[in-house]
Amino acid sequence: MPIGDWFKKEQKDDAQSAEKRAVPDGVWEKCPGCNEALFIKELERNHMVCSKCDYHFPISAQQRIDNLTDHGSFEELWAEMHSEDPLHFIGVKAYTMSLDKAKKTTGLQDAAVCGRALIDGRRVVLGVIDFKFIGGSMGAVVGEKITRTIELATAEEIPVITVSSSGGARMQEGMISLMQMAKTSAAVARHSAAGLPYISVMANPTTGGVTASFATLADIIIAEPRALIGFAGPRVIEQTIKQKLPKDFQTAEFNLQHGQIDMIVDRANMKRTISRIIDYMGS
Numbered sequence: 001m002p003i004g005d006w007f008k009k010e011q012k013d014d015a016q017s018a019e020k021r022a023v024p025d026g027v028w029e030k031c032p033g034c035n036e037a038l039f040i041k042e043l044e045r046n047h048m049v050c051s052k053c054d055y056h057f058p059i060s061a062q063q064r065i066d067n068l069t070d071h072g073s074f075e076e077l078w079a080e081m082h083s084e085d086p087l088h089f090i091g092v093k094a095y096t097m098s099l100d101k102a103k104k105t106t107g108l109q110d111a112a113v114c115g116r117a118l119i120d121g122r123r124v125v126l127g128v129i130d131f132k133f134i135g136g137s138m139g140a141v142v143g144e145k146i147t148r149t150i151e152l153a154t155a156e157e158i159p160v161i162t163v164s165s166s167g168g169a170r171m172q173e174g175m176i177s178l179m180q181m182a183k184t185s186a187a188v189a190r191h192s193a194a195g196l197p198y199i200s201v202m203a204n205p206t207t208g209g210v211t212a213s214f215a216t217l218a219d220i221i222i223a224e225p226r227a228l229i230g231f232a233g234p235r236v237i238e239q240t241i242k243q244k245l246p247k248d249f250q251t252a253e254f255n256l257q258h259g260q261i262d263m264i265v266d267r268a269n270m271k272r273t274i275s276r277i278i279d280y281m282g283s
């Protein structure tokens with residue numbers, strides 16, 4: 001290595017460490033929406049939403065449950081259900097390796113966290129998808145848990161709520177993951193035929209097989225502000241239809257304007273809005 005490069009590297013390290021000093025780990029978080037440095041404690045108090053620009057930070061399934069349900073009321077079900085890698089799939093890396101990594105990162109057995117809960121004292125069954133677990137993708141376990149969530153609500157004659165953030169079907173499970181679209185949809189149809197409410201919340205991003213099944217089959221579809229909502233990605237669509245897509249295509253706001261969703265609700269108002277809708281629909 002030429003001697004000049006040593007100096008360059010040193011300068012870069014200096015710049016990086018200066019940046020680190022300005023934003024110490026665990027105290028400040030830089031907002032991807034407006035680049036402001038936000039005090040983490042304040043950000044947490046604000047439901048992980050930027051007070052300057054309303055950017056909704058990604059949050060875990062547990063944080064969503066804490067945000068939506070009455071304190072201590074969530075009773076998790078089917079927590080130990082896990083994927084058996086039915087196809088023994090090896091892509092860029094083995095599916096079992098992706099599963100192990102996701103389990104370690106999230107502490108979950110798969111991407112869906114489901115259970116009974118109270119929302120402002122109203123009984124519901126709730127299913128939440130955690131994007132950090134392999135992009136919140138729906139394989140056999142997510143499909144089965146969401147189906148059981150809906151079926152339990154039907155059996156107990158109470159509302160069902162889902163909160164999605166997902167890249168779509170889990171392709172490492174091939175055809176089995178696609179079957180979950182039909183399975184969850186059939187459960188929604190039975191719940192609806194029983195005259196029971198279903199509210200779907202779409203967080204950033206909700207795409208692919210989750211958009212194309214239970215997430216868009218609800219009586220009321222709510223999105224978080226600026227959430228990406230779509231089926232295929234914009235590049236694929238542009239290549240297929242050979243047309244330039246409109247600005248803001250696939251944002252929650254665009255979907256609301258075009259009638260695909262019913263409302264956009266800030267994270268801070270989500271719980272109150274859902275409990276009001278439950279009252280309005282009658283449980």
Ligand SMILES: [Zn+2]
Nearest residue numbers: 031034050053
């Ligand atoms: Zn911001």
